[in-house]
Amino acid sequence: MTVSSTRCVTLKLATSLDGRIALSNGVSKWITGPEARESVHRLRAAHDVVLTGIGTILADDPAFTVRLPDHDGRQPGRVVLDTRLRMPANALILDNAAPTIVFCGHDIPAHSRTAIENRGVTVESISRYDGPSVSIRSVLDRVRELDGDSVMIEAGSKIAASALSHGLVDAIEWFRAPIVLGGDGLPVFAALGLERLDEVPTFRRVGVSECGVDLHERYERRRD
Numbered sequence: 001m002t003v004s005s006t007r008c009v010t011l012k013l014a015t016s017l018d019g020r021i022a023l024s025n026g027v028s029k030w031i032t033g034p035e036a037r038e039s040v041h042r043l044r045a046a047h048d049v050v051l052t053g054i055g056t057i058l059a060d061d062p063a064f065t066v067r068l069p070d071h072d073g074r075q076p077g078r079v080v081l082d083t084r085l086r087m088p089a090n091a092l093i094l095d096n097a098a099p100t101i102v103f104c105g106h107d108i109p110a111h112s113r114t115a116i117e118n119r120g121v122t123v124e125s126i127s128r129y130d131g132p133s134v135s136i137r138s139v140l141d142r143v144r145e146l147d148g149d150s151v152m153i154e155a156g157s158k159i160a161a162s163a164l165s166h167g168l169v170d171a172i173e174w175f176r177a178p179i180v181l182g183g184d185g186l187p188v189f190a191a192l193g194l195e196r197l198d199e200v201p202t203f204r205r206v207g208v209s210e211c212g213v214d215l216h217e218r219y220e221r222r223r224d
Contacts, residue, residue: 020185035212049148054082
């Protein structure tokens with residue numbers, strides 16, 4: 001499995017059949033099976049950077065490293081959008097397995113910033129915002145300045161929706177489990193604010209395969 005390293009933003013999704021990422025109480029481990037999770041690790045290995053949000057860090061405390069028996073290559077860099085710098089100083093993503101950058105807003109307390117930087121992590125302030133959150137477009141522009149051309153987004157519904165609504169997603173890797181969580185489950189996308197069908201993000205399906213008990217669907221953005 002390979003991914004082009006030329007200006008590629010991939011959105012990874014793992015959901016139920018009805019497009020839910022968690023129960024209403026936030027429980028999400030594990031929606032998909034071990035084969036799907038192994039495929040996600042291989043996708044990480046094929047990208048320069050994994051991008052996530054502070055909500056995912058606070059909910060699951062993921063490391064976002066490649067953990068495969070046959071992997072002895074580099075680890076992808078890790079980027080976190082954390083507007084108010086709520087990152088716990090003991091979060092797994094702050095270990096030294098790979099370079100990590102936390103992007104925050106301005107007016108962050110000095111002691112909060114120092115606690116994260118003392119873990120050997122870079123903290124950068126972003127001046128542009130999308131509503132109350134730092135601008136994902138500005139973050140991606142900065143990541144590319146740092147030679148992170150292929151980025152995989154593994155995040156919650158707000159960042160996924162923001163990336164889609166700004167036209168930043170080139171490909172989707174969607175792992176769909178054969179379960180139904182219902183309308184009270186948490187949706188994979190937050191509101192997009194669309195009012196016309198000709199404004200909707202449109203993709204072309206380029207592959208469908210079984211991945212253990214799950215379905216792996218691959219999509220590419222239609223730009224025409």
